[in-house]
Amino acid sequence: MNSIIFTAAARLLVALLFVFSLFMLLRGHHLPGGGFIGGLIGAVAFIVYSLAAGPAEARLALRISPEVIAMVGLGIALLAGLFSFFMGDPFFTGQWYWVGGDSYETSVFSINTVLVFDIGVYLVVLGGILSLTYAFEEET
Amino acid sequence: MSWVLVMPIAVPFVTAVVAYLARNYPAGRWISLAGSALSLVASAVLMVAVLNEGVVAAQMSNWNAPFGITLVADYLSAVMVVITAITGLATAIYALGEIPEETESLGFYALFQVLIAGVTGAFLTGDLFNLYVWFEVMLIASFSLLVIGGGKERLDAGIKYVALNLVSTLVFLSGIGLLYGVTGTLNMADLREAVANAENQGLITVIAMMFMVGFGVKAAVFPLFFWLPASYHTPYFTISAVFAGLLTKVGVYALMRMFTLVFVGDVGFTHEILIWVSLLTMFTGVIGAAAQSDFRKILSFHIISQIGYMTLGLALFTPLALMGGVFYLVHHIIVKANLFFVAGLAKQYAGSTDLNRIGGLYKSAPLLAALFIIPAFSLAGFPPLSGFWAKYLIVKAALELDAWFIAFVSLLVGLLTIFSMTKIWGMAFWKPHPDGIDPTPDRAPARVTLAMMIPIIALASMTIVIGFYPEPFVQFAQTAAEQLLDPSDYVTTVLGVQP
Numbered sequence: 001m002n003s004i005i006f007t008a009a010a011r012l013l014v015a016l017l018f019v020f021s022l023f024m025l026l027r028g029h030h031l032p033g034g035g036f037i038g039g040l041i042g043a044v045a046f047i048v049y050s051l052a053a054g055p056a057e058a059r060l061a062l063r064i065s066p067e068v069i070a071m072v073g074l075g076i077a078l079l080a081g082l083f084s085f086f087m088g089d090p091f092f093t094g095q096w097y098w099v100g101g102d103s104y105e106t107s108v109f110s111i112n113t114v115l116v117f118d119i120g121v122y123l124v125v126l127g128g129i130l131s132l133t134y135a136f137e138e139e140t
Numbered sequence: 141m142s143w144v145l146v147m148p149i150a151v152p153f154v155t156a157v158v159a160y161l162a163r164n165y166p167a168g169r170w171i172s173l174a175g176s177a178l179s180l181v182a183s184a185v186l187m188v189a190v191l192n193e194g195v196v197a198a199q200m201s202n203w204n205a206p207f208g209i210t211l212v213a214d215y216l217s218a219v220m221v222v223i224t225a226i227t228g229l230a231t232a233i234y235a236l237g238e239i240p241e242e243t244e245s246l247g248f249y250a251l252f253q254v255l256i257a258g259v260t261g262a263f264l265t266g267d268l269f270n271l272y273v274w275f276e277v278m279l280i281a282s283f284s285l286l287v288i289g290g291g292k293e294r295l296d297a298g299i300k301y302v303a304l305n306l307v308s309t310l311v312f313l314s315g316i317g318l319l320y321g322v323t324g325t326l327n328m329a330d331l332r333e334a335v336a337n338a339e340n341q342g343l344i345t346v347i348a349m350m351f352m353v354g355f356g357v358k359a360a361v362f363p364l365f366f367w368l369p370a371s372y373h374t375p376y377f378t379i380s381a382v383f384a385g386l387l388t389k390v391g392v393y394a395l396m397r398m399f400t401l402v403f404v405g406d407v408g409f410t411h412e413i414l415i416w417v418s419l420l421t422m423f424t425g426v427i428g429a430a431a432q433s434d435f436r437k438i439l440s441f442h443i444i445s446q447i448g449y450m451t452l453g454l455a456l457f458t459p460l461a462l463m464g465g466v467f468y469l470v471h472h473i474i475v476k477a478n479l480f481f482v483a484g485l486a487k488q489y490a491g492s493t494d495l496n497r498i499g500g501l502y503k504s505a506p507l508l509a510a511l512f513i514i515p516a517f518s519l520a521g522f523p524p525l526s527g528f529w530a531k532y533l534i535v536k537a538a539l540e541l542d543a544w545f546i547a548f549v550s551l552l553v554g555l556l557t558i559f560s561m562t563k564i565w566g567m568a569f570w571k572p573h574p575d576g577i578d579p580t581p582d583r584a585p586a587r588v589t590l591a592m593m594i595p596i597i598a599l600a601s602m603t604i605v606i607g608f609y610p611e612p613f614v615q616f617a618q619t620a621a622e623q624l625l626d627p628s629d630y631v632t633t634v635l636g637v638q639p
Contacts, residue, residue, distance in 0.1 A: 068161065071250065075157035082150060090142040091150070092201040 010052035017045035025122050026115075030104065035118035039125025046126075047133050055137040066130035073123025080117035092117075142198030144189045145211040145264055147182035148221050151175060152228070152257035160250035169236055172249035176225070176232040179256065183218075183225040190218035195623070195633040197266065205266070205634050206327035212266035212634050214627075215620035216466055220263040220393055223473050226602075227385045228256045230595035234481055235378045237591030243289050243376075251288065255281035255382070262390045266634050268316050268326040271394065275312070275358070279305050282387060285379045286371060297371035304357060304367035312354030318347050329634035331402045332627065341405055348403040348410050352395070359391025361451055362420040365444045369428065372443070373436035373493070377484025380436060384443050385477030389469055392450045396465065399454060400624040407457055414455035419549050422448030426556040435483045435493040435568065438560050439476070442519060445553055446472050449534055452546070456537050462621035464533030467614065471518070471526040471606060478515040478599035482508065485592045486568055495564065500573035507593075509569050514600040516565065518607065520557040526606035529614065 021041035028034030050058030062069075084093040094114045101107030155175025162168040189196050190213050197212040199205060213221065231252070239248055258277035265271050279302070287298040320326055322343060323334035338344050353364065360368040368388070372380050395414075403410055425445025432438045450472065453465020483493055489505055490498035502509045518525035521532075531554055538547040606613050623629060 067247065071157050071160040071247075074153070078150065078153055078157065082154075085143060090198055090200055090202055091146040094201065 007052045010048050014045045014049045014052075017041055017048065021045060021122075025118060028118050029114050035121030036125055038118075039122040040129065042122065042126045043129035043133070046130055050134065050137060055134050059134060062130065066127040066134060068127070070124050070127025070131065073120045073125075073127060075120070076123065077117050077120025080113045080120060083113050083116075142200075142211070144186050145196060145198045145213060146200075148179060148186055148225065148260045149211075149257055149264065151179045151182050152253040152260065155179075156250040156253035156257065159253060160247050163247050163250065164245045168244060168249055169239075172253060173229075173232045173236070175253060176229040176256070179260075180222075180225040180229050183221045183260075186213055187218045187222050189213075190215060195629045197633045204636065206325045206330035209270050210266035210327060210329070210634050211264045212329070212630065213264055214623045214630050215616065216393070216396065216624060217263050219466070219470055219616065219620065220389070221260055223470055224256060224259050224263065224386055227382060227473060227477050228252075230477065230481070230599055231378055231382045231385075234381065234484070234592055234595045235376075237588040238376055238378050238484060240289075246288055248285075248288060251281050251284050252382070255285060259386050259390055263393060266328050268319070268328060268331070272309070272313055272316060275309060275390075278387065278390065279309065282383065286375050286383075288379075289376060291374075294374045297374040301367050301371040304364075308354050308357030308364075311350055311357075315347050315350035315354055318343070318350070322347070327634065328397065328401055329627075329631040332631055335402050336405060344403070345406050345409060348399075348406070349413075351398050351403065352410065352414070355391045355394045355398070356417070357391070358388065359395060359447055359451065360388045360421075360444050361417050361447055362424050362444075365421065365425070365447075368444060369432075369437060369440045372440040373434060377436075377480055377487070380440075381477045381480035381484070384439065384480050385473045388443055388447055389450075389473055392447060392454075392469060395451060396454050396462075396469075396624065400462070401627050401630065411455045411457050414451055415546065418448045418452035418455050419546065420448075421445065421451065422549060422553040426553045426560070429560045430556065430563075432560075433495045433563075433567075435486065435495060435564060436480065438495075438564060439479050439483060442479075442557065442560065443476060445557065446476070446519070448553070449531065449550065452550070453534055453537070456534075456541060456543070456546070457625075458537055458541065459618070459621050459625055460533060460540060461537035462624055463614070463617045464530060464537055466620045466624075467533055467617040468530040470613070470617075471530045471603070474599050474602050474606075475515040475518045475527060478596060478603070479512075479519065481592065481596045481599070482512045482515065485589070485596065486512075488588065488592065490568070490573065495567035497574060498568050499571040500569075500577075502569035508596075511596050511600050512565070512569065514603055516561040518603045520561050521554045522558075524607045526603050526610070528607065529610045533614075533617075 021038045024033040024041055025035055025038030046058055046062060049061060081092040084091065084095055087095055094112055096110055096112045098107035098110050152175060155172060159168050159171045162171055195214045197210055200209040200211060255278060258274050258281055262271055262274035265274060283298055283302045286301055287294050322338050323331060325331055325334050335344055357364040372383060399410065422445050425441050425448060429438045429441035432441060450465050450468045453461045453468060485508055486501060487493050490501055492498050518527040521527045531550065535547050535550050538550060
């Protein structure tokens with residue numbers, strides 16, 4: 001697409017979309033958001049970039065092929081599920097470590113496998129959507 | 141305890157991830173092979189647990205049934221998981237011989253492992269919506285596997301396959317939605333009670349029919365089977381073997397599960413329909429096969445005809461018939477996957493699967509001929525191979541009900557099966573090669589032949605073992621059938637309380 005307005009706007013939009021997608025990812029679980037919607041917004045960021053700069057440039061910007069991102073995401077999600085094995089809990093039982101308290105209300109923040117799972121989902125969605133859209137864009 | 145149930149699903153998933161990352165290296169295929177072997181171990185462990193305890197259940201994420209996702213294995217699930225792992229391992233070995241490197245680097249092994257994970261998950265889940273998810277996992281993986289390697293023919297087959305399967309999934313999903321609206325639960329064990337107590341039994345029957353259609357497309361029963369012969373003859377033989385062995389059986393399994401556990405309120409209506417559907421499936425399948433002259437197309441139609449026997453076992457709804465159905469399911473997966481393996485090797489030797497263009501295999505590859513005879517005759521129901529016992533149980537169950545017509549059709553279809561098996565035998569093995577050449581095994585590299593021969597020999601010997609020593613298998617099927625007909629153990633184990 002050869003529109004200066006769009007190219008200029010895209011630079012701003014891509015960065016904003018990215019920040020928003022990470023925000024969505026991190027606020028998930030307790031508030032609306034999460035890996036899936038975050039991944040979709042992240043994919044939109046890349047799609048906007050590829051519309052502005054072309055799919056070849058967008059692939060370079062991604063550095064890793066989207067298929068690998070998706071598969072690594074699947075692996076991360078699996079690890080998050082398998083982690084509860086070491087705690088003697090069933091598959092996918094969330095493991096929570098509260099920092100500065102012992103529950104959501106009292107603690108400052110938490111380290112948990114649920115977020116790890118969400119990051120996995122984020123990568124799966126991002127990689128999956130991008131592998132589709134790049135393939136479409138490169139074909140036409 | 142719960143990990144026993146998770147491992148058969150988790151192992152192929154992990155293997156898929158690792159195999160994908162190693163897809164450009166030779167290590168990828170060995171990772172896939174090792175993963176399949178590990179899956180077999182995991183499923184054997186599950187089998188031992190089920191044999192010891194009858195029914196094993198686990199609540200994922202510690203959310204108790206009926207709210208969370210339950211994984212549950214009774215005898216039927218356990219044997220299906222084991223047989224899936226066996227087929228998976230056999231296929232992983234066979235793939236070493238057939239799959240070219242450029243297909244490997246497209247992520248073939250990862251997709252294959254995801255397919256196995258999907259099939260295993262469908263056998264193990266105790267939650268209806270989760271079953272839908274596993275169906276989707278299977279569908280996505282199988283669609284990719286169907287078209288991988290490219291070509292117009294494969295794409296054409298793939299589109300038919302995916303379109304019709306999506307329709308089935310939609311019907312299934314609508315059924316789930318309605319059922320949830322009526323009962324407020326999707327846990328299968330919980331549904332049994334909830335469906336029995338539902339006020340509007342008419343609506344329940346409608347929902348039952350939606351499930352029958354949805355699973356019927358997956359299982360390829362009459363008149364919903366047309367996607368199967370349109371697609372199974374195009375992909376790699378490795379793929380069509382695993383499809384033929386496992387995919388339609390998931391539909392049969394789902395039918396067996398739902399129509400013994402949940403939809404048993406109006407057996408006179410639903411199972412009567414199933415009887416006629418089964419008979420027509422058996423008959424049209426075998427007639428369709430008679431009209432074909434391609435190795436794989438004949439085998440594809442035979443899948444349909446054999447599916448009829450399995451659903452018939454369910455439809456007759458007696459302990460003996462269900463026992464026959466379960467036995468048939470297990471026997472058929474081994475035999476059918478093996479026949480497709482043989483077809484692949486026959487193509488390696490003779491150059492085609494079109495029966496008019498090949499021949500002379502008996503003379504040049506007597507071992508392959510012998511190995512074809514075993515599954516082929518087993519499929520047709522020759523004593524003392526495994527198919528004989530399977531058919532015997534079904535026919536005996538029909539006779540016990542004085543259902544002469546059903547018994548007659550079963551026997552007739554068996555006879556017609558022999559007809560098309562002898563057709564393959566005569567044209568591919570006995571008749572001289574039309575090009576006048578001698579299809580020697582030397583045409584394929586030794587590594588390829590070896591990788592393809594091992595699974596064929598292994599599965600053929602399993603057929604023989606089941607045939608000559610059916611006692612433990614029949615007893616197992618009997619317990620499985622008893623559990624299906626009286627699922628109180630299943631319900632109690634899942635819900636953790638007396639119903």
